[in-house]
Amino acid sequence: MTTGIEGLRAFVPCVLIPVYNHPLHIGRIVDTLVAQRLPVLLVDDGSDAATRAVLDAIQARHAEAVVLERLPHNLGKGGAVSHGLRHAHALGYTHALQVDADGQHDLADVPAFLEDARQRPQSVICGTPHYDASVPRGRLYGRYITHFWVWVETLSFDIVDSMCGFRVYPLAATAALLARHQPPSRMAFDTDILVRLYWRGVPVHSKRTRVVYPKNGISHFQMFGDNVAISLMHTRLVFGMMPRAPALLWRALRCRASVDVSRTQAPASASTDSSLPWWRRPERGSLFGMRLLAFACRCFGLRAARACLVPVVAYFALRDTQARAASRDYQQRLRNAAPEIALPKPTFWRTFAHLSAFANAALDKFAAWRGLLGEHHVQIDDPAALDAAANDSRGALVIGSHLGNLEMTRALARSRGIDRIHAVVYTRHAQRFRAMLAGSNIDFAANLIEVDDIGPATAIMLRERIERGDWLVIVGDRVPSSDSGRVVHAPFLGAPAPFAQGPFILAALLECPVFLLFCLRDRTTYRLYFEAFADIVTLPRASREASLRTYAERYASRLEYYCRRYPMHWFNFFDFWRSKSPK
Structure with a gap:
């Protein structure tokens, strides 16, 4: 369960960006974030020489705002983000906003996401994508399969979209989970960690955000390998849900009861819908x-x-x-x-x-x-x-x-x-x-x-x-x-x-x-x-x-x-x- 540490400490956020051979957009992304006076943690996930040179130039340009962590070899998105979350917590940050390096995420939404995290310090603030015409149809429709299984795995509809990587993590609760669980190292990470945080009692608050697929964007999604890994992840999560089902159902009932109580305690002028x-x-x-x-x-x-x-x-x-x-x-x-x-x-x-x-x-x-x-x-x-x-x-x-x-x-x-x-x-x-x-x-x-x-x-x-x-x-x-x-x-x-x-x-x-x-x-x-x-x-x-x-x-x-x-x-x-x- 969450300890509530974030509710007692000052709100100290950073931005976490895993990078693997994404040299085209990362400079613009970091410049935009630094202009918002945000510290940035870059995790180089075994990138090629060209990308390493770009990251070195970024760190030199923003020496006081950017921390660059280099992994010895490619671990996958999940491995890079897990490493970055642990390191951000060790550096004393309370929250980490995860942003992808491929230019998909709308950085204009960063202040709103961080403000929501400040108001809900114990919650994950999870992006719900609003796509434009650039989204590949196969990726769009495939998301609904994961949405369905996440609803089953949590016995709730609280997680609207578990696949969007634009989200704010409360680091104390996340680091506690990572100390006990090794999440998937590749694309299944985003869903796995969100479901397991939910199991541990961490609230999930969804927030709409615009997501685009740049024409020159680079995707490291492997159609066969990552789909197999995602299927195995859902199998593990479904079996993991079963012994937790009574607690999850009790949580849902308790939340519904609290909503009903809040309605009955509302002022008389707003106590009933019909009034x-x-x-x-x-x-x-x-x-x-x-x-x-x-x-x-x-x-x-x-x-x-x-x-x-x-x-x-x-x-x-x-x-x-x-x-x-x-x-x-x-x-x-x-x-x-x-x-x-x-x-x-x-x-x-x-x-x-x-x-x-x-x-x-x-x-x-x-x-x-x-x-x-x-x-x-x-x-x-x-x-x-x-x-x-x-x-x-x-x-x-x-x-x-x-x-x-x-x-x-x-x-x-x-x-x-x-x-x-x-x-x-x-x-x-x-x-x-x-x-x-x-x-x-x-x-x-x-x-x-x-x-x-x-x-x-x-x-x-x-x-x-x-x-x-x-x-x-x-x-x-x-x-x-x-x-x-x-x-x-x-x-x-x-x-x-x-x-x-x-x-x-x-x-x-x-x-x-x-x-x-x-x-x-x-x-x-x-x-x-x-x-x-x-x-x-x-x-x-x-x-x-x-x-x-x-x-x-x-x-x-x-x-x-x-x-x-x-x-x-x-x-x-x-x-x-x-x-x-x-x-």
Whole structure:
């Protein structure tokens, strides 16, 4: 177990870089780190003469900041890093940030990683890669096999990515482990040491970081030898997990209990999810659970993944009282407002079906970004209207909703190389789910605009997008994600409901055509509805409030129309009709 020494000593970090025949980028890397006033420990893992000369020049240039350790022969990455960690601890450092020498890691993230280590001195701060187009597809997909086995070996989802070498080690706990265990000497090292530190009670905190593969980068990964070594490592770790399983399960239960206790001890104003605005409620489900379903989708197909959803939906249908209540309320309101469609009473099984539709829509978003759902799965209700708008060089504002699956349209657009469609999303909601989608396709974040609210600065930025011909997609059926957000009440399913003023104010500021978009699932396919809302939105000063109400009522009317046609596909699982006074 950890001793807590780092929590008592001053925070004294260094940067550890193992080097084996990487002369191209190492000088730039060290110069950048030294400019940040960080001590650097270079471990020369038996490099050739050219690389040794480069390292000698670096040490001469930064004599006070750089320590150069030379190994007599090549030990492999694991051997070099193990040696460097022991040596850094002996020199009196408390933490070591491992950085690769091939130029893959984003050194702009170094201060943030070290600050996290300062705040969490007993934790490993482990990088979770965000790749660009340079990543080899085989390397990207192969990582998921290791992710799965690490989840098994730790009986948890705490380790998001065990293979990224950009991480901060707490040296006291790491040196204690290395005194008792000899980790693999090559590429299996990163995963092995992280799992074993976790076994010893060291917390693992994941942090996103950009990772690139330089065109002239040098990789020492041996396809056959390293894959065999990694397979043997996982075999040892799985057998090592078995006697530790009771302790690991107890740890997971204890952590869950502590989270529950912290929630019950929270202030009354935040004690229950249902008492909070939707943007402040904790996101349901774990990122690991989402990724596990994504793994099933990738490996076994959509049908198998949908089968896996059944127990997940059942769990939330039983446990999430707020979602059940919101679903029943919506169904009853729709039943009362639309007697002509003869909806059944909102029983538990109807609520289960409603939640199942939502879960399957989320799975379809992932499948669309993975390319498992394509254009042949979507039928356009009025192709002429969509083609006319697409051929117009002007930018446009597209207002969608939480009815159906809006993300499908963006994924399909990206698959066809259409990059003019940008989704405007709130940063405070569904971060974990967006992280899972980002892992499914490197293009996911390319056309995503994250905002806290639609303020003047945001409006100026969005107008620039419109002026260059982009389409901005925003949802209109949620109140703003801030207490100060303005709303306007409009009739919706038989009662006044608050709708955000933001989309209509934004449309007036952008002075562009406005469309409505709904992508709704039939039995086996999706149907896309695209219709004109206004050629331009005007809000005269003398009748501003009345005009806003008119636009909101028109939008609410169309939303209700499609809710009647697709009653189980509106996915706002909170009290949408809760009163919120306009500011």
